[in-house]
Amino acid sequence: MKITFLGTGTSQGIPIIGSNHPVCLSNNSKDKRLRVSILVEWDNYTFVVDCGPDFRQQMLRANVTKIDGIIFTHEHADHTMGLDDIRPFFFKQGDIPLYAHKRVFKSLEKRFDYIFTSEEKYPGVPTVITHEIKNEPFTAGNLDVMPIDGLHHKLQVFGFRFKDFAYLTDMKTVRKEEVEKLENLDVLVVNALREKPHISHFNLEEALKFIKRVNPKRAYLTHISHHLGFHDDVQQKLPDNVFLAYDNLQITI
Ligand SMILES: [Zn+2]
Numbered sequence: 132m133k134i135t136f137l138g139t140g141t142s143q144g145i146p147i148i149g150s151n152h153p154v155c156l157s158n159n160s161k162d163k164r165l166r167v168s169i170l171v172e173w174d175n176y177t178f179v180v181d182c183g184p185d186f187r188q189q190m191l192r193a194n195v196t197k198i199d200g201i202i203f204t205h206e207h208a209d210h211t212m213g214l215d216d217i218r219p220f221f222f223k224q225g226d227i228p229l230y231a232h233k234r235v236f237k238s239l240e241k242r243f244d245y246i247f248t249s250e251e252k253y254p255g256v257p258t259v260i261t262h263e264i265k266n267e268p269f270t271a272g273n274l275d276v277m278p279i280d281g282l283h284h285k286l287q288v289f290g291f292r293f294k295d296f297a298y299l300t301d302m303k304t305v306r307k308e309e310v311e312k313l314e315n316l317d318v319l320v321v322n323a324l325r326e327k328p329h330i331s332h333f334n335l336e337e338a339l340k341f342i343k344r345v346n347p348k349r350a351y352l353t354h355i356s357h358h359l360g361f362h363d364d365v366q367q368k369l370p371d372n373v374f375l376a377y378d379n380l381q382i383t384i
Contacts, residue, residue, distance in 0.1 A: 132171065132172065132173040132293065132294060132296060132383070132384045133170075133171075133172045133173070133381060133382070133383050133384075134169055134170070134171055134172075134296060134298075134318070134320075134381065134382045134383075134384065135169065135170040135172075135193050135379070135380070135381050136169055136351075136353065136376045136377065136378060136379065136380040136381075137165065137168040137169060137170055137179070137185075137189035137192075137193060137378070138164060138165030138166045138167050138168045138183065138185055138189060138378060139164045139165075139167060139353045139354070139355055139376045139377055139378055139380075140164025140165055140166055140167060140354070140355060140356075140378075141164075141167070141209070141324060141332075141354050141355060141356045142166065142207070142208070142209040144164060144165055144166055144185065145162060145163060145164040145355070145356075145357045146163065146357070147357060150357070152357050153361075154357040154358075154359075154360060154361055155357050157361060159361065159362060159363065160377075160378075160379075161362035161363070161375075161377040161378075162357075162361060162362050163378060164355060164377070164378055165183075165185035165188065165189060165378055166181075166183035166184055166185045166209045166210075167181060167183065167209065167210070167300055167322075167353055167354045168180060168181045168182065168183055168185070168186070168189060168210075169181075169298055169320070170193055170195065171293055171296075171298075173272070173274065173293075173294075174272065174273060176199045176271070176272035176273070176274070177195065177197060177198050177199055178198065178199055178200050178201070178202055178271055178272070179195075179198055179200075179201045179202070180201075180202050180203075180204065180291065180298055181201070181202075181203060181204055181210040181211070181300075182201050182203070182210070182211055182212075182213045182214050182216075182217070183208075183209045183210050183211065183212055183213050184208070184209065184212040184213050185213065186213025186214075186216045186217075187213060187216040189213075190216070190219075192379070193379075197220065197223065197224055198217075198220050198224075198227065199228065199271070199272055200227070200228035200229065200230055200262075200271060201214075201217070201227065201228075201229050201230070202229075202230040202231070202264075202271065202276070202291060203229065203230065203231035203232070203235050203289075204288050204289050204290065204291075204300055204301060205232070205235060205283060205286060205287070205288040205289070205301060206231075206234070206235040206238035206239065207283075207286075207301070210301075211235075211238075211239060211242070212242075214239065214243050214246065215243070215246075215257075217257050217259070218255065218257050221257035221258065225258075226258045226259060226260045227257060227258075227259050227260070228259070228260045228262060229259045229260065229261055229262065230262045230264050230269065230271065231261070231262075231263070231264055232263070232264055232265075232287065232289060233263045234287070236261055236263065246258070246259060247259070264278055264289060265278075266278050266280045266289075271293075274293060274294070276291050276292065276293055277291065277292040277312055278290070278291060278292075279291065279292060279297065279299060279305065279309050279312055279313065280305075280306070280309050281299065281302040281303070281304060281305040281306075281309060282302070282303055282304045282305075283301040283302065283303055283331045283332070284303055284330050284331035286331075288300075288301050288302065290302065290305075292312060292313065292316075294384070295315065295316050295317040295318070295384060296316065296317060296318045296320075296384045297313055297316050297318070297319050297320065297347075298320045299319070299320065299321045299322065300320070300321075300322045300353060300354050301322055301331070301332065301354060302321065302322055302332070302333060302341075303329075303330070303331050303332060303333060303337075305341070310344060310345060313345045313347070314345075316345065316347035316348070317347065317348045317349065317384050318347060318348065318349050318350070318351065318382060318384055319342060319345055319347035319349075319350045319351075320350070320351045320352075320353055320376065321333065321338050321341055321342060321350060321351075321352065321353070322338065322352070322353055322354035323335045323337075323338035323339075323352040323353070323354070323355065323359070324354060324355065324356050324358075324359070325355075325356045325358035325359045326358070326359065326360075327358070332354065335352075335359065335365075338352055339369075339370065339373065342370075342373060347372075348372065349372050349373075349374065350372060350373045350374070351373075351374050351375070351376040351380075351382070352369075352373065352374070352375050352376060353376045355375070355376075362375055362377055
């Protein structure tokens with residue numbers, strides 16, 4: 132299984148528009164972060180987790196030529212607003228499968244009503260197939276994917292376990308029985324926004340504590356704010372098996 136980090140930044144991305152913060156001005160490519168998303172590839176399958184406003188750029192940058200589906204963690208704009216750009220895949224492949232909680236579909240139906248309507252579609256508008264995710268394993272390609280249920284402040288969000296890889300973003304609280312689904316992982320990806328506490332995200336300390344509890348072989352941090360600091364400085368402070376993810380990073384499991 133191959134994972135590509137398509138984006139590792141928090142909701143505004145890094146650099147932030149108009150910002151003079153030193154991290155936003157950094158020349159290190161590892162300090163430039165698009166909105167958070169990953170590509171998960173195995174056998175001949177290609178799935179994307181989340182579809183934020185940078186989706187088009189991310190598909191071009193990673194040279195993705197087909198997708199078997201988009202799996203959503205939750206409905207926030209930085210995870211969904213690129214949905215219109217499934218059009219090139221739709222023109223080539225037909226209806227695009229989407230996987231999400233039913234609440235997320237309700238939200239997408241409001242914002243992208245022209246995609247979800249069944250009447251008098253404007254030519255060129257894509258069509259999707261909706262697969263509702265409940266908190267139980269679901270099939271993606273030839274694989275059973277295990278949702279991990281958590282809270283992003285008060286909003287329900289899903290993380291996902293694919294074999295011995297798990298991806299959790301926008302988590303603040305995860306119940307004990309959900310943490311138990313994360314035993315024996317090779318790789319855990321988890322959000323770590325910044326050092327200061329935040330109402331809806333793990334800060335660095337909480338992320339490191341969570342990693343210790345889950346005890347994967349390796350862990351990667353994502354959904355990073357410019358307030359966390361320069362990539363290279365932060366990496367030096369991390370435990371041996373914990374890495375700061377960066378855009379374009381690929382890992383094989
Ligand atoms: Zn987010």
